[in-house]
Amino acid sequence: MTMKLAESSVAQYPVEFLLNAYERMQLIRQFEERVKLLFLEGAMPGTIHQSQGQEGCAVGVCMALEVDDLLTSTHRPHGHALAKGLTPDEMMIELFGKGTGCCKGKGGSMHIGNIDKGMVPAIAIVGGGIPLAAGMALAIKMQKGSQVVACFFGEGATNEGAFHEGVNLASIWSLPVVFVCENNLYGASTSIDKVSKVKRVSDRASAYSIRGETVDGNDILAVYEATKRAADECRRGEGPVLLELLTYRRTGHSRRDPCHYQPKDEQEYWFSRDPIAMLRGALVDELESELDAIDARVDNMIESAVETAKLAPEPTIDDLTTDVYASEIA
Numbered sequence: 001m002t003m004k005l006a007e008s009s010v011a012q013y014p015v016e017f018l019l020n021a022y023e024r025m026q027l028i029r030q031f032e033e034r035v036k037l038l039f040l041e042g043a044m045p046g047t048i049h050q051s052q053g054q055e056g057c058a059v060g061v062c063m064a065l066e067v068d069d070l071l072t073s074t075h076r077p078h079g080h081a082l083a084k085g086l087t088p089d090e091m092m093i094e095l096f097g098k099g100t101g102c103c104k105g106k107g108g109s110m111h112i113g114n115i116d117k118g119m120v121p122a123i124a125i126v127g128g129g130i131p132l133a134a135g136m137a138l139a140i141k142m143q144k145g146s147q148v149v150a151c152f153f154g155e156g157a158t159n160e161g162a163f164h165e166g167v168n169l170a171s172i173w174s175l176p177v178v179f180v181c182e183n184n185l186y187g188a189s190t191s192i193d194k195v196s197k198v199k200r201v202s203d204r205a206s207a208y209s210i211r212g213e214t215v216d217g218n219d220i221l222a223v224y225e226a227t228k229r230a231a232d233e234c235r236r237g238e239g240p241v242l243l244e245l246l247t248y249r250r251t252g253h254s255r256r257d258p259c260h261y262q263p264k265d266e267q268e269y270w271f272s273r274d275p276i277a278m279l280r281g282a283l284v285d286e287l288e289s290e291l292d293a294i295d296a297r298v299d300n301m302i303e304s305a306v307e308t309a310k311l312a313p314e315p316t317i318d319d320l321t322t323d324v325y326a327s328e329i330a
């Protein structure tokens with residue numbers, strides 16, 4: 001049976017907010033589903049890591065940010081990028097490796113981003129975005145800005161040295177970073193229990209004397225509220241904050257992974273708590289036609305992005321040596 005969000009919490013939000021949250025999550029889900037098929041057809045180069053099941057985290061966090069706040073992402077970045085306002089078109093073109101993509105076809109899936117929209121191109125080195133987020137937040141603080149950096153990473157990253165160094169630095173200088181750990185229980189195929197005795201990632205905050213909080217990452221409203229609280233603290237100079245969002249991925253770690261290590265009963269539990277179905281379940285009695293219209297609109301947006309990407313121009317030979325550090329071939 002699919003669970004739904006509590007009516008009492010949904011009732012506190014305007015309908016437009018709830019429909020917007022639903023649309024943003026559906027956009028990510030349908031984008032990811034279409035991209036999976038395109039990869040299987042061999043239409044795109046490289047590899048992909050997908051985030052179906054984790055949409056509540058990306059959208060809940062980004063809806064709580066201001067438009068000029070900044071974001072760092074990981075090897076699993078499609079949801080973060082769409083939630084931060086990148087368009088399906090600029091992303092799909094990028095995934096096709098075409099010259100008019102958001103990184104001119106040079107980033108691909110694992111380095112997707114658009115700095116004009118506040119998303120630093122994603123960093124696929126596990127934990128690599130964490131010190132970078134601290135550095136960006138230091139720059140904001142030195143320039144007396146009011147922005148916040150939302151720094152996404154998985155629970156696997158919390159055993160990397162970069163996590164401890166970056167969080168410590170942010171702590172000692174009270175930097176405006178919301179560290180967002182999407183705890184989907186597995187680092188590739190390795191269960192978190194096998195590599196950490198710390199039961200809650202948020203407990204690690206106490207090692208750096210900062211606030212930590214564990215949140216249901218599949219409840220988009222809970223994620224939104226926790227991020228708002230954390231971002232407000234950061235803007236008051238009371239950051240950083242470590243949020244642990246409990247969630248689950250519905251697909252393999254990367255495109256070739258059949259996910260055999262996820263036990264059946266665990267899958268059933270988490271699939272019954274799908275973030276999109278939980279919000280839809282709470283809205284459908286009153287708003288079924290609006291939700292159906294959103295589904296249709298999202299389908300059209302994705303199909304149109306695929307058509308646009310297929311027709312987009314290939315990079316030229318000259319593009320090979322632009323925007324790169326080493327431009328001379330000896």
Ligand SMILES: Cc1ncc(C[n+]2csc(CCOP(=O)(O)OP(=O)(O)O)c2C)c(N)n1
Nearest residue numbers: 076124125126154155156157184186187188
């Ligand atoms: C420093 C580093 N080590 C190993 C890898 C290979 N790798 C890519 S993703 C991944 C698992 C990361 O797990 P987690 O941080 O929990 O993120 P999730 O995949 O669950 O989103 C690994 C080991 C890498 N990219 N970088």
